[in-house]
Every structure is written in C-alpha cells, then in structure tokens.
Amino acid sequence: xxxxxxxxxxxxxxxxxxxxxxxxxxxxxxxxxxxxxxxxxxxxxxxxxxxxxxxxxxxxxxxxxxxxxxxxxxxxxxxxxxxxxxxxxxxxxxxxxxxxxxxxxxxxxxxxxxxxxxxxxxxxxxxxxxxxxxxxxxxxxxxxxxxxxxxxxxxxxxxxxxxxxxxxxxxxxxxxxxxxxxxxxxxxxxxxxxxxxxxxxxxxxxxxxxxxxxxxxxxxxxxxxxxxxxxxxxxxxxxxxxxxxxxxxxxxxxxxxxxxxxxxxxxxxxxxxxxxxxxxxxxxxxxxxxxxxxxxxxxxxxxxxxxxxxxxxxxxxxxxxxxxxxxxxxxxxxxxxxxxxxxxxxxxxxxxxxxxxxxxxxxxxxxxxxxxxxxxxxxxxxxxxxxxxxxxxxxxxxxxxxxxxxxxxxxxx
Numbered sequence: 001x002x003x004x005x006x007x008x009x010x011x012x013x014x015x016x017x018x019x020x021x022x023x024x025x026x027x028x029x030x031x032x033x034x035x036x037x038x039x040x041x042x043x044x045x046x047x048x049x050x051x052x053x054x055x056x057x058x059x060x061x062x063x064x065x066x067x068x069x070x071x072x073x074x075x076x077x078x079x080x081x082x083x084x085x086x087x088x089x090x091x092x093x094x095x096x097x098x099x100x101x102x103x104x105x106x107x108x109x110x111x112x113x114x115x116x117x118x119x120x121x122x123x124x125x126x127x128x129x130x131x132x133x134x135x136x137x138x139x140x141x142x143x144x145x146x147x148x149x150x151x152x153x154x155x156x157x158x159x160x161x162x163x164x165x166x167x168x169x170x171x172x173x174x175x176x177x178x179x180x181x182x183x184x185x186x187x188x189x190x191x192x193x194x195x196x197x198x199x200x201x202x203x204x205x206x207x208x209x210x211x212x213x214x215x216x217x218x219x220x221x222x223x224x225x226x227x228x229x230x231x232x233x234x235x236x237x238x239x240x241x242x243x244x245x246x247x248x249x250x251x252x253x254x255x256x257x258x259x260x261x262x263x264x265x266x267x268x269x270x271x272x273x274x275x276x277x278x279x280x281x282x283x284x285x286x287x288x289x290x291x292x293x294x295x296x297x298x299x300x301x302x303x304x305x306x307x308x309x310x311x312x313x314x315x316x317x318x319x320x321x322x323x324x325x326x327x328x329x330x331x332x333x334x335x336x337x338x339x340x341x342x343x344x345x346x347x348x349x350x351x352x353x354x355x356x357x358x359x360x361x362x363x364x365x366x367x368x369x370x371x372x373x374x375x376x377x378x379x380x381x382x383x384x385x386x387x388x389x390x391x392x393x394x395x396x397x398x399x400x401x402x403x404x405x406x407x408x409x410x411x412x413x
Contacts (some may be wrong), residue, residue, distance in 0.1 A: 001107070001109075002108045002110070003063075003065070004048060004050065004063045006029075009028055009050045010022065010028060010052060012061070013059070013061070016103070016105065017112060019102075020057075020102060020103070020112070021057070022053075022054040022057060022059075023054045023056075025055075026052060026053065026054045027053050027054075027055075028050055028051070028052050029050065029051045030048070031049035031051060032049065047062050047063060047064050047080070047252075048062070048065065049061070049062045053115070058115035058117070059102065059112055059114070059115055060099075060113050060114070061111075061112050062080070062083075062110070062111045062112075063080070063108070063109055063110045063111075064077040064079050064080035064109040064252075065109065075171055075172075077109040078109075079169070079171075079172055079252040080104075080109040080111055081104070081106055082167060082254055083111060083250075083251045083254075084101060084104045085166075085167075086229065086251045087099070087113075087251055089150065089229075090146050090251070093146055093149050094141065094142055094145050094146060096245075096246075097142040098247070099113045099114040099249060100114040101113045101114075114247075116240045117240070119240035119242050119245060119246075119247060120240060121239070122135065122237075122239045122241050123236035123237045123269070123359055123360065125241070126236065126295075126360070127273075127276075127360070129277075131291075132243060133243055134244060134245075134246065135239075135241055135246065136298050137305050138241070138246040139239065139302055140302050140304075140305035140309060141305070141309055142246070143262050143263060143266075143306055144305075144307075144309035144310045144313065145309065145313065146228075146229075146231075147227075147228040147230070147259050147310070148228075148310055148313040148314065148317075149317075150228050150229045151227055151228040151259070153319065153322055154313070154317055154319070163256075164229075164255075167229055167255050167256065168255060169253070169255040172232070172253050173232070173255045173257075175253075176222070176232060176253065177219060177222065177223055179350060180219075180222075180346050180347055181218060181222065181346055181350075182215075184350055184353055184354035189354070189355055190202045190353055190354065191352075191353060191355050193367060193370075193371075194370065194371035194374050195371055198371055198375060198378075201375070201378060202353040202378060205349065205353075205378065205381070205382060206353075210386070211382065211385045211386070214342065214345075215346060218339075218342045218343060218346055218388075221339060221342075222258065222343070225257070226256030226258075227256070227259050228256070228257070228258075228259055229255065229256060230254060230255065230257045230258075230261050231248065231253065232251075232252075232253025232254055232257070232262070233252075233253040233265070234248070234265045234266050235265055235268075235269045236266070236270075237359075258336075259310075259336050260336045260337075260338075260339035260340040260343060261339075261340075263303065263336065263340040263343075264339065264343025264346075265343065266302060267299060267302065267303070267340060267341070268345075268346075268351070269360070270299045270302070271344060271401075272351070272352065272358065272360035272361065272377060273295055274292065274295045274401065274405075275361075275373045275376040275377040275405075276360045276363065276364060276373045277291045277292050277295060278292065278373060278376055278405050278408075278409070279364065279369045279370075279373040280363065280369060280373065281364075281366070292405075296398055296401065296402070299397075299398070299401070300394050300395070303337065303340065303394050306336070307337075310329075310332075310333070310336075311329055311333065314329045334392065337393075338388050338389050338390075338391055339388070341384050341388040341391060342385070342388035344384060345380070345381040345382075345388065349378065349381040352374050352378060352381070353374075353378065361373055361374055361377075372408070372412050375408060375412075376404065376408045379404050379408055380404055
C-alpha cells in the first residue's frame with residue numbers, strides 16, 4: 001500500500017492522475033498541522049489530508065489508513081470508499097454543495113477532490129461574528145434534499161433497502177452511538193479547567209437516572225430509525241461558506257439514521273455559538289445582541305427552511321400512497337422538530353463537558369467567562385433532555401433559549 005506524505009503526494013498525483021496538471025513550484029501542506037490557519041483547515045481528526053497547489057490550481061488529497069490520524073484508534077480504511085460513493089450520490093442531488101471528485105484509488109484508500117478553501121469554515125467565521133446570510137437556506141437545502149431523495153418516501157423500497165445495507169458502516173456508526181450517547185465524545189474526562197462546580201454539574205447530568213433515560217431513548221432512535229442516509233458529522237467545521245456559497249465536506253460517517261440527526265448536530269453547534277456569544281467580550285452590548293439575534297434566527301430558520309423544503313419535495317415527488325395520506329408529512333415534520341432537539345442536547349453535552357478542543361468556547365480567553373458560557377450550554381442540554389418530546393412549535397424553543405440565557409446571567413451576577 002502506498003502511504004502518502006508531504007514528500008511523495010505530488011509524485012502520486014503526477015503518476016496516477018496526469019489529468020491534474022500542476023506546474024512548478026508546487027506547495028504541499030498537511031491539513032491539521034496548523035500551517036493554513038484554523039479558519040481553513042479544521043482538525044483533520046481521522047485521515048491524512050493534503051492541500052496541493054501551484055498557485056493557480058489547488059486540490060485536496062485525502063487518505064484513510066487503518067489507524068486514525070489522532071489518538072491512534074484502529075478503524076477500517078474503507079470509510080474512504082464510503083465517502084467517495086456518497087459524494088457521487090449527493091452530487092447528483094445537490095451538486096452546488098458537494099466538492100467535485102477527481103480521483104479515487106480504492107486499493108490505496110486515496111481520494112482527490114476539489115479544494116474549497118476559497119471559502120471559510122463556518123465555525124471560525126462565527127467566532128469572528130461574521131454573519132452568513134445564506135447559511136440557513138443553503139444548509140437546510142443540502143440536508144432536506146439529500147435526506148428526502150435518499151429516503152423510502154421517494155426511492156423504490158428495494159433500492160432504499162440496498163442503500164441501507166451497502167452503507168451499514170458499522171465501525172463509524174458505533175463511534176457516534178457510543179461517543180454521543182453513552183460517553184463524552186473524543187475525551188477521557190470532564191473539563192476541569194471550568195472548575196469543580198462545572199465538573200460536578202456534568203457528572204450529575206451524566207448519572208441522573210431521568211437524563212440517562214432520555215439519552216438511551218435517543219440512542220435507540222438513532223440506532224433503529226433508519227429513514228435516510230445521513231451525513232453523520234454535519235457540524236460547522238465540515239461546512240465551508242461565504243456570503244453566497246456553501247460546500248460540505250467529510251462525508252465518511254454516512255449510514256442509515258433518522259432525518260432529524262443531522263439537523264440536531266448542526267443545531268448543537270449553533271447552541272454552542274449562542275452560549276459563547278452570551279458571555280464572550282464585545283466592544284458594546286449592541287454588538288452582542290446583534291450576534292445573539294442572528295444565531296437565534298439561524299437556529300430557527302435552519303429548521304423552518306428544512307421543513308418547508310422537505311414538504312415541497314414531498315408534494316412534488318413522494319410516492320402517491322404517502323401524498324394522499326392526510327396529515328402524514330406533518331407528523332413526520334413534528335417528529336423531526338422534537339427529535340432534532342433531543343439529538344442537539346446529546347451532541348452538545350458530549351462535546352461541551354469533555355476535554356476535546358471546542359473552538360466555539362476556546363475563543364474565550366477569560367476562563368471565568370468560558371466557564372459561564374459552558375454552564376449555559378449544559379443548562380440548555382438538561383432542559384432539552386427533559387422536554388424534547390413535548391415541543392410542537394419552533395418558536396417555543398426560541399423562547400426557552402432566551403429564558404435560559406437570561407436565567408443563567410441572573411445566577412452569575
């Protein structure tokens with residue numbers, strides 16, 4: 001097996017993909033080494049990823065191995081093939097949101113694709129308080145279209161079941177099943193940098209029988225309700241965007257799961273940003289209020305746009321037996337609202353409480369303010385754990401988020 005490095009990746013391209021013409025001098029960076037800036041490269045947690053550029057053209061070369069790049073955990077390199085195959089399927093549905101794939105080498109688990117770093121990672125744009133006006137619609141369209149058109153509401157039943165079987169992706173789905181619902185994803189302990197009180201709060205949540213029951217109920221939904229092929233890791237460090245365009249990366253976690261999971265995952269990231277903005281320093285309070293208002297609107301409109309688009313695809317393209325069943329799509333929509341809030345709580349809790357880097361909060365230098373922001377995040381998680389199955393309207397959720405923020409701020413005075 002060829003093992004790519006910064007020294008041989010250009011030779012690989014020239015030998016195996018001569019159609020990609022790169023003229024000297026060519027620059028090679030390994031994503032995740034910190035050379036390109038966090039707002040471009042993210043973390044490259046699982047794979048070896050290289051940016052190869054001659055100044056006028058740039059490509060991304062991604063190789064999966066049987067050991068994760070970080071933490072050294074054993075994992076099948078077949079995830080690379082899953083990513084190639086699902087990118088082709090999603091590109092057939094929403095080509096505007098999927099990077100172009102130039103080459104796949106199944107033997108060596110290598111994927112070469114379009115470099116979309118002319119855009120920026122959404123997480124770090126949020127940390128700069130950059131408001132992205134098209135994100136609520138474009139993110140919702142990417143999810144609603146890929147979800148609906150890879151569901152049994154649209155596909156022939158046999159085709160749908162064959163897709164679920166093909167993308168079983170046992171190892172990667174187990175990472176999510178255990179890390180998001182049973183443990184603290186990517187971490188070995190609670191975040192003691194926020195103080196003993198924070199750790200005690202997180203431990204209480206982790207062990208409280210009522211909250212544990214909700215986590216297990218949501219895990220069961222995640223494991224058993226295979227409605228579509230999800231992205232599986234749809235967070236703000238896997239979305240590149242600017243004011244007009246959006247591209248989604250890192251699709252190797254695809255497998256059958258509820259419609260609501262991807263939406264819950266991205267909403268968890270918006271929650272983190274909301275909690276961070278509630279406490280991080282601003283030049284004046286009007287700037288803080290503007291940022292909080294944008295994030296709440298984004299939270300709401302991601303759901304609203306998703307449902308509106310999902311319903312439109314249903315009316316246009318669902319099988320006739322579903323179209324004529326009065327109230328069915330509305331029932332699906334309500335399930336998506338409730339479940340995505342439960343999943344958001346699971347995702348947010350698993351990341352906020354642990355020691356994994358969380359750029360949404362790590363951008364707050366003052367440890368006291370950072371702890372206050374994380375306390376708010378956990379407050380919201382607890383509330384959603386206890387109430388996710390009772391919501392009937394997204395505006396109720398927004399009202400509760402505002403109430404929880406104000407309550408935490410009063411407690412901290």
